[in-house]
Amino acid sequence: MRFGFALTLALLWNGAAAQFPGHRHGQNHRPRFFWPGGDNGRTVTLADNAATTETQVPGVVVYVDEEGSATRTTTELFKVVPSAKLQPTPAGGPFGNRPPFFGPVFGPPIVPAPAPPLPPPSPPQPTKTISSQSPPSSPIPKINPGPTAGNGGTKDSNSTTNPVTGVTYSPYNADGTCRSASDVYADFQQLAAQQAPPYTVVRIYGVDCDQVAAVLPAARAIGVKMFLGIFNLDGLDEQVATLVRAVQASEGGWGLVDTISVGNELINNGQATPRQVVDAVAAARASLRSAGYQGPVVTVDTFLAVERFPVLCDASDYCAINVHPFFDGNTAAGQAGQFVLRKVADVREVLLDSGKKVVVTESGWPWQGNTNGLAVPGRQNQKLAVQSIVDVYGASNPDGLILFTAFDDGWKKAEAGTFYAEQFWGMYL
Incomplete structure (x- = not known):
């Protein structure tokens, strides 16, 4: 060789x-x-x-x-x-014209240059505005809320144990436009109808599309709390202000909010440095506290990013990590739960406080796409993987698991680097 x-x-x-x-x-x-x-x-x-x-x-x-x-x-x-x-990757490679963010580098030690300012945001501007149509007058029957991902809580004495806390949701149509307030309300009706499991938290990722204002009435109607998010660090103050205005204008206010995240996989995707993320979490928390929010503020990243930079969890009110067994080529659908359990244990080993609360903020399985070693997409495999995650990890962490995702994300781009599965993680039609 x-x-x-x-x-x-x-x-x-x-x-x-x-x-x-x-x-x-x-x-x-x-x-x-x-x-x-x-x-x-x-x-x-x-x-x-x-x-x-x-x-x-x-x-x-x-x-x-x-x-x-x-x-x-x-x-x-x-x-x-x-x-x-080697399998071909998208033009320029999955990390553009640079080596993988934490990949091997041949030669002498590299001394990194100071980080440049963050680039402008890339999300496309929606072409449709939120509808002014009011939600249906007949409220959806409430489900009994169980303990939430961040704030804890007690269950109704007549409710059954929820093996899982939440599910993620994105309010976009397949063409990338915004779903209307009535569409969002209908989507939450469908989530409320799910009996296995009955969700207590719904996670969203941003403040565009007036989505915070759209989801809060729907969440209140079905008795769930919202895990709100700020998706990048550009215009942080403006994003926080948008979120605060929407919550304060809603019936229920901060009582409907479980957690607020600042960034999702920014380190994993090479979009910010740990220092930038930590500073953004502190700044957002200070602004949110002054606006009356006293709940958890976190940043979310992959378990591997947190293993290398545990300061991401140290700076958060609890440790929020995304764990996707599908991207490990040696894990079949039936072993998804064991994979999640192991990776959470690995993360705990690097935290300053090994007893700190850990919430898996994304975990799921695609129903369509290319095979990744032992990880095979498909409806049956999706059901098998999700059930494994719920049974093996969720059963022992009933307030620490959010499944990915409620509905397909047709607005996402199909790429070889993500096994052409990116659009097909939805669990419900």
């Missing part, structure tokens, strides 16, 4: 930010490029033009800090494959 396996892995605390086009508010699920290829997260795939067969060999990884100084050395397993056998 023509490889020298003295490898330097630069942990890019101050690495350059990058904007990824074609998706709204960073909600898409790109493959997890941190140590791809293994359930233990420690198998690195490398391409060699001179290789003719696939080979696995041990190698040394040197971890360096932002100053370029070595912090620790480990031995990892490297899978060397002929370049021609």
Whole structure:
């Protein structure tokens, strides 16, 4: 082999930010490029033009800090494959014309340059405004709310144990336009009709489309709380102000809000540095407190991003992570719950406070798309995976799991890098 396996892995605390086009508010699920290829997260795939067969060999990884100084050395397993056998990725690669955000870098230690200002937001502007039509006059029968992801709570003595807390929801039509207030209300009716499980929290990601104002009446009608979100760091003050105005104008006010997140997978997607995210969480929390909100404020990222930068959870009122077994090629649908359980345990090991509350804010399985190793999309596999996640993880963490996602996201872009599955994670028609 023509490889020298003295490898330097630069942990890019101050690495350059990058904007990824074609998706709204960073909600898409790109493959997890941190140590791809293994359930233990420690198998690195490398391409060699001179290789003719696939080979696995041990190698040394040197971890360096932002100053370029070595912090620790480990031995990892490297899978060397002929370049021609690697699956093609979208133009420019899934991370644009730069190496994976936490991927291996050959050569001497890299000292990152200071992070540039964040790029302007990329979400397309909606072409339809929220309808002024009022919600139906007949309220939806309320479901008994159980404990919420952030605030805890007690259940009605006649209610059954909810094995899962919440579900994610995006108020966009397949063409990217905004769903009307009456459409949102109808969607929440459909969620209320779900008996397995009856949700107590619904998570959204942004403030565009007047979505905060649209979801709060619908949430109040069916007896759920909202996990609200700010999807990027540009115009943070304006986004917080938009959210505050919508909540204060709604009947129920802050009592309808379970949690507010600042950013979703910004580190995983290379859109901000940990320092920028931590500062944004602190700034948003201060503004929200002054507006009367006393609940949890968090940032959300993948479990792998948090393992490398636990400060994301240290700065949050609880640890909020997205865990998607589908993006691990060694996990079949029936083992999805065990995967989530293991990854939450891994995250706890790196936290300053190992007893800090951890909420899995996204976990699910696509029903259509390309196969990823042992991870196979399909309706049956989706049901199998979700049931496994609920039974294995949700049963022991009844206030710490939010499933992804309620309905398909036809507005998202189909890409090879996400196994052409990005649009097909919806659990309900």
